[in-house]
Amino acid sequence: MPPRIRPRRALSAYLVAAALLAAGVTVAAPAPAVRAAVPDTVPLTIRNDSGRADQVYVYIIGTELSTGRQGWADASGTFHPWPAGGNPPTPAPDASIAGPANGRTLTIRMPKFSGRVYFSYGRKLVFKLTTGGLVQPAVQNPADPNRDILFNWSEYTLNDAGLWINSTQVDMFSVPYAVGVKRADGTTASTGRLRPGGYRGFFSALRAQPGGWSNLVQTRSDGTVLRALAPGHGIAAGSLSAGVLDDYIDRVWSKYASSTLTVTPFAHQPHIRYHGRVSGGVMNFTDGSGQVVTSFRKPDSDSVLGCHKHLDAPNDAVRGPLSRTLCAGFNRSTLLTNPQQPDTGPAGFYQDAVTNHYARHIHARTADGKAYAFAFDDVGAHESLVHDARPQNAYLTLDPLD
Structure with a gap:
């Protein structure tokens, strides 16, 4: 399975090869027939079942695998490299795509990236560029400009060997969504969906967990629950004891x-x-x-x-x-x-x-028991990931906050 793209974590962004090498598996180049079966872009259908009236904004950002350049993709899947950044960081180009309204769908194109699909509700995300590249949201920092925005992201790799797409809680648990892929035989595989009541149930359970776990929950000044930080970020932010385990x-x-x-x-x-x-x-x-x-x-x-x-x-x-x-x-x-x-x-x-009570409460509330609640949740195949070597369509469904 592919590793995840995680700020502060040591895994390579080249998801598939890195994970296979770590498992001691020889990585062979895909056969020409396989390469031909994976086009340069694959459709991504986004369905908004959130029940929210907010405008949704979608971003596709990552590394272009054919060149190693970092950048973003527009709705057609066309790659745009990031311009040079500065010190202090300079604003990145507006890479947002207007997402579908509640009850609607929108189909865009995913290029051959190792990257993320971000989505936010009500406000556009703030991305900046340094001389070292893109600065992504880091809401464990109270000064991060995205701290009060309701958002989340999926991670994916599309390359000559196919598509890997997952849901992730490695950095935070926030607004729910599911991912899926349509296979060449017409069947669809999906993962990431919560059980009914799972979203609110998770926050209730974490707040009731003794030992400071409730401090991981972040809210907006109006009382809106935004997310729960992953416990490692909680330790770094001082909201969870450094000796919790x-x-x-x-x-x-x-x-x-x-x-x-x-x-x-x-x-x-x-x-x-x-x-x-x-x-x-x-x-x-x-x-x-x-x-x-x-x-x-x-x-x-x-x-x-x-x-x-x-x-x-x-x-x-x-x-x-x-x-x-x-x-x-x-x-x-x-x-x-x-x-x-x-x-x-x-x-x-x-x-x-x-x-790890954060991971425990997440897994207890996913419909299939799968999640990426910590970095190596794929040990034993407990990760929320779907893969297909000949993807026909990818899916991202924004689920209700219930």
């Missing part, structure tokens, strides 16, 4: 000082196993010959919630897959109950009192 992390490190954690990172290669033991405060992983292949310092809560820092995951065949597995196990609190990882059975997820 430390008790669980300490217990894991203590357990594996006297027992072994076995990781089988590739389901299609069950003979590849690594064995982790904690010594001197460091978890060392050995291969079948007993050689140490990589080591992890005890992570802090932010490393776990962001799947970075002490749980860095390079695009290699050893450390990256091990880090992904540890990250998933910590966030889902399965490392104490199952020494054979990854644990892919959702019945055992989030059962410890110290866990």
Whole structure:
């Protein structure tokens, strides 16, 4: 599956190849027949079922895969590179597309990008350009100009191997939407939809969660609920304790000082196993010959919630897959109950009192149980993603805020 484009996170923006390499899978160039089956643009049909009267604005931004240039696409799918930015940042060109009114649809074109489809209600988003490129919304910063705008985004990659499109809550949980793709045989796959009452239910559950989790919720001065920050952003913003998961992390490190954690990172290669033991405060992983292949310092809560820092995951065949597995196990609190990882059975997820409650409450309210509530929620295929090698149409449905 493709990785996600995440500010502050270490994954490559080239979604498909990076994820496959991290899983130890050889990436072959698509056959000419496959390349011919994926056109330069694919239609994206946006349906507005939000029930809101606000004007919707849509943006397609990202990296043009044929050139590596960053830019935006208009409604026809034509690429426009960003102009040079400045310091301080300068306003970006208006890349907005007027979206459909409530109850209506609009079809535009998606180009071969690794990027995002943003949508906002009532106000246009503010994008700026620095000398290093585009500055995207970062609402964990109270001074961000988009802080009081109701908005969200989907991530996608369209390349010669097909279309990957997902819903994501890696950075925040906000206005609900679903994504889908129409296949060559006429069938449609979709994901991302919440259960009835799931949107309001999530915020109610998070506000009732002891331990400061309610502080992740952001509202506008008029009382409008805008979003909940992902807990890693909450730590950075000072709204969630930096030690929120430390008790669980300490217990894991203590357990594996006297027992072994076995990781089988590739389901299609069950003979590849690594064995982790904690010594001197460091978890060392050995291969079948007993050689140490990589080591992890005890992570802090932010490393776990962001799947970075002490749980860095390079695009290699050893450390990256091990880090992904540890990250998933910590966030889902399965490392104490199952020494054979990854644990892919959702019945055992989030059962410890110290866990990623943000992710727990999101997954409990999605119609298919799928979500990207943290960076490596795809471990065990629990991610909200659809893919097709010969996409006929992509879909983005703006759902009610109920």
